[in-house]
Amino acid sequence: MLAEIAAIERLLRTGKANVRRGKVWDQICAETGVGQVIGKEIHFTPEERQRLREYAKAEHGLDPQYDSRAGGRMAMAHHDASEKLSPDSVFGELLVLATAGAAIVKVNGKNASTPSGSVLSVRPHCLDLKHLQTQNLVIIENGGLMPYWADIKLPDSLANAIILYRGHRENVRSVAEIVSHQPADKLAWFFDFDPAGQCLAFDQAKGSTLVPSGWRKLGRHTPFNQSKVHHKQCIALQRLRSRATGELLSIADHMASEELALMQEHLVLRSVQMSKVLLTGY
Numbered sequence: 001m002l003a004e005i006a007a008i009e010r011l012l013r014t015g016k017a018n019v020r021r022g023k024v025w026d027q028i029c030a031e032t033g034v035g036q037v038i039g040k041e042i043h044f045t046p047e048e049r050q051r052l053r054e055y056a057k058a059e060h061g062l063d064p065q066y067d068s069r070a071g072g073r074m075a076m077a078h079h080d081a082s083e084k085l086s087p088d089s090v091f092g093e094l095l096v097l098a099t100a101g102a103a104i105v106k107v108n109g110k111n112a113s114t115p116s117g118s119v120l121s122v123r124p125h126c127l128d129l130k131h132l133q134t135q136n137l138v139i140i141e142n143g144g145l146m147p148y149w150a151d152i153k154l155p156d157s158l159a160n161a162i163i164l165y166r167g168h169r170e171n172v173r174s175v176a177e178i179v180s181h182q183p184a185d186k187l188a189w190f191f192d193f194d195p196a197g198q199c200l201a202f203d204q205a206k207g208s209t210l211v212p213s214g215w216r217k218l219g220r221h222t223p224f225n226q227s228k229v230h231h232k233q234c235i236a237l238q239r240l241r242s243r244a245t246g247e248l249l250s251i252a253d254h255m256a257s258e259e260l261a262l263m264q265e266h267l268v269l270r271s272v273q274m275s276k277v278l279l280t281g282y
Helices: 004-012 023-032 048-058 143-151 171-181 195-204 229-230 236-241 246-258 262-271
Strands: 016-021 036-038 040-042 095-100 105-107 108-111 121-122 136-141 161-165 186-190 206-214 272-278
Touching: 004 023, 023 048, 048 195, 095 143, 095 171, 105 121, 105 262, 136 143, 136 171, 143 161, 143 195, 161 171, 171 262, 195 206, 195 236, 236 246, 246 272, 262 272
Parallel strands: 136 161, 136 186, 186 206
Antiparallel strands: 016 040, 036 040, 095 121, 095 161, 105 108, 206 272
16 A cells, blocks of 8 residues: 555656556556556546545545655645646635535625636635534535536535535645534535545545435446446445445445446536435444
């Protein structure tokens, strides 16, 4: 495992988007379901790089972007954006969120909400966290969905909710801090409905994961199912099936038998109704 963590750490800290193929990286990609093989290289999108970061944090307890494995936890270092993040990291610290239904956020003491098709970017210290803890909070993995948040078919219990992008730059730490204080019964996660996505949801160990309410009817025949993606996630599937219980285990078994991998974008585009599955208690 240390070899995998070290490899992810090198990738994130150099700011690269690709690596040369090798045994270690083939193992990482099989576990996480990320990466596109192009020749002798594996290429990663920004979202996939963030998934690698979350995977390393879940497995090792340290943030591979900033924390030192040699000296224990360290304060977040100051990084040059051109080296560590990206040229557009000027907005990297901002929290990106939206308000569904009657939910509101308080920013500098004032109520704020977002019309359909819009999002709100907030400096973390301007957000009233105590008020946020009284609201339902849905964390979504794919930032590209944020402008389309109104199209997510949330369960009735989350009709009024704050939708928050989990971030992929400096804002990741702010989101983690928010999650640590959010009541579990007011927290839900929206990941891809595939082994790697639900494995990441399981790793959160708090709140609920959002899954298609009719997941039992979804199968290899589903037009937007990506069986090739599923096949890349065999290790993630094994890991999920070995640890999950209850409905989440049933979901993992169904994914295995039907070779399911359904991306968030397709679930939203096709107006698939979502429901909650508790993560706590597993």
